[in-house]
Amino acid sequence: MTMNKIKWALGIIVMGFVLNSQVTLAEHFNGHVDVKVGALSAAAEKGQITFNRTCAACHGNNGEGSLKGPPLIHSIYNPGHHSNQSFYSAVRNGVQQHHWPYGDMPAQKEIAFSEMAAIIQFVREVQQQNGIVLQEHKM
Numbered sequence: 314m315t316m317n318k319i320k321w322a323l324g325i326i327v328m329g330f331v332l333n334s335q336v337t338l339a340e341h342f343n344g345h346v347d348v349k350v351g352a353l354s355a356a357a358e359k360g361q362i363t364f365n366r367t368c369a370a371c372h373g374n375n376g377e378g379s380l381k382g383p384p385l386i387h388s389i390y391n392p393g394h395h396s397n398q399s400f401y402s403a404v405r406n407g408v409q410q411h412h413w414p415y416g417d418m419p420a421q422k423e424i425a426f427s428e429m430a431a432i433i434q435f436v437r438e439v440q441q442q443n444g445i446v447l448q449e450h451k452m
């Protein structure tokens with residue numbers, strides 16, 4: 314290869330990276346991540362029904378995110394950064410906007426305390442199936 318051809322080849326590789334990262338950004342702004350759901354425990358299956366009835370309006374089907382709320386199947390919601398306690402608190406008290414550009418989350422009054430364990434079980438199982446595991450919280 315001549316020097317010129319090498320430069321062209323390198324240019325095309327760099328362009329590929331730039332385009333690829335723009336696609337990732339665009340996906341992020343669409344509020345979607347790809348979520349796969351495998352076999353679930355009985356509790357998680359129950360939680361999935363409640364989740365997709367109530368939370369999916371903003372957090373997307375199976376927590377994949379939507380234009381109204383963030384994906385919960387996302388590394389920032391790993392159990393080390395957002396404990397189960399933060400799920401109880403989010404549903405009981407709502408959440409002030411702090412991580413994302415979607416505004417505040419209103420308290421979800423129609424969700425009973427007794428339904429929460431199954432919802433959390435569902436989110437945690439799907440997180441694991443998508444490679445989201447506990448990371449120590451450093452801040």
Ligand code: HEC
Nearest residue numbers: 367368371382399400403410411412413415416417418421
């Ligand atoms: C009306 C829209 C909406 C609905 C419905 C909704 N959420 Fe949210 N939720 C949000 C938004 C927006 C955020 C992100 C706030 C931020 O960090 O900027 C959020 C954040 C969260 C968080 C992170 C809390 C934290 O400490 O950062 C959890 C957990 C959560 N939601 C769980 C749920 C569950 C479970 C349900 C269903 C019972 C639900 N949400 C229903 C909009 C919603």
